[in-house]
Amino acid sequence: xxxxxxxxxxxxxxxxxxxxxxxxxxxxxxxxxxxxxxxxxxxxxxxxxxxxxxxxxxxxxxxxxxxxxxxxxxxxxxxxxxxxxxxxxxxxxxxxxxxxxxxxxxxxxxxxx
Amino acid sequence: xxxxxxxxxxxxxxxxxxxxxxxxxxxxxxxxxxxxxxxxxxxxxxxxxxxxxxxxxxxxxxxxxxxxxxxxxxxxxxxxxxxxxxxxxxxxxxxxxxxxxxxxxxxxxxx
Numbered sequence: 001x002x003x004x005x006x007x008x009x010x011x012x013x014x015x016x017x018x019x020x021x022x023x024x025x026x027x028x029x030x031x032x033x034x035x036x037x038x039x040x041x042x043x044x045x046x047x048x049x050x051x052x053x054x055x056x057x058x059x060x061x062x063x064x065x066x067x068x069x070x071x072x073x074x075x076x077x078x079x080x081x082x083x084x085x086x087x088x089x090x091x092x093x094x095x096x097x098x099x100x101x102x103x104x105x106x107x108x109x110x111x112x113x
Numbered sequence: 114x115x116x117x118x119x120x121x122x123x124x125x126x127x128x129x130x131x132x133x134x135x136x137x138x139x140x141x142x143x144x145x146x147x148x149x150x151x152x153x154x155x156x157x158x159x160x161x162x163x164x165x166x167x168x169x170x171x172x173x174x175x176x177x178x179x180x181x182x183x184x185x186x187x188x189x190x191x192x193x194x195x196x197x198x199x200x201x202x203x204x205x206x207x208x209x210x211x212x213x214x215x216x217x218x219x220x221x222x223x224x
Contacts, residue, residue, distance in 0.1 A: 031210050043157070043202065043214040050210055091156060098144060098210055101159030 004105035006092050012111045018080040021108045024073055025094030033102065034067055034077050037089040049075065082112045117215035119203055125221045126193045133189040134218040136203030140184035147204040147212055148177055148188055157202060160188075190220075198222045 005024040013019055025032045033048040047057040049069045057067070064083070069075040079086055089109050093102040118137040126132045136146070145164045149157040161170040166181040174191045190197055200219045206212040 033211070035214075042216045045211055045213065048211050056209065056211055095210075098206065099162060099164060101147065101162050102157075102212070103159070104156035106156055 004092055004094050004103050006090075006105035006108050008108060009106060010109045010111075012113065013082055014113050015083055016081045017112075018078065019082045019086075019110060019112075021077040021090050021092075021110070023075045023077070023092030023105060025075070025092070026096075026103055027073065029094035029096045029103070030072075031095045031097075032069060032075050033093040033095070034075070035091040035093065037091060037107070043091070046077070079110075082110075084112045086110060087112050117203065117205060117213055119201075119215040119218050121218060122216065123219045123221070125223055126190075127223050128193055128195060130193055131189065131191045132193060132220070133187050134201065134220075136186045136188070136205075136215060138184050138186075138203075138205040140181055142207040143181050143184070143205060144208055145206045145212070146179055146181075146186050147206065148186070149202040149204065149214075151200040151202055151217065153199075160201075188218075193220075193222045195222050195224060 007022045031050050034046040036044045036046055046059045047067045052069045065079055067077045089107045091107045092105045095102040120135050147162050148160040150160050151157040161177045163179040168179045170177050176189045179186045198221055200217040202214050202217045204212040204214045
């Protein structure tokens with residue numbers, strides 16, 4: 001298995017632009033999580049899906065952030081419009097069941113100028 | 114589960130020495146406790162998932178214990194090696210599917 005796949009690995013954009021981050025979870029995993037890593041807050045949960053359904057988006061910082069999971073093998077996290085304070089590493093993780101470990105993707109390093 | 118405390122925040126250990134650190138979490142609505150190892154510029158990697166009070170798990174020189182009644186877990190590293198340098202994260206999970214990560218303990222192994 002290729003593990004959790006994220007793209008792009010690096011994204012540099014200008015303030016005001018739309019940014020879309022992509023994630024392909026491990027096949028057979030029914031839960032998918034989006035995290036943001038910052039110096040201040042560490043690894044912060046933004047939103048998670050169970051069987052493609054958004055369960056808890058209370059960690060999404062603002063309406064500028066949105067996430068979708070149209071099918072079991074694909075999810076997107078969109079920021080529109082982006083701001084410099086959105087600069088961070090965004091991780092996607094997937095898991096099968098509550099008793100099992102989460103597997104993290106390599107992350108997307110986002111820089112908003 | 115909102116309050117996850119890990120201590121110490123940072124730790125320097127001489128190569129060959131053993132060490133341990135702590136994760137504290139609210140004991141109510143507990144389901145599972147995850148430990149992850151996070152090396153710089155990489156992604157977190159799972160070490161253990163524990164659910165039962167009194168559970169103890171071991172992987173090589175690393176082991177962990179769990180006390181769900183008082184809300185804490187210990188991670189032990191025996192005979193520290195340079196490759197053990199990383200941030201160790203704990204993440205308790207409640208009745209829902211999400212787990213909340215602590216800020217981690219940053220371990221530095223001194224040669």
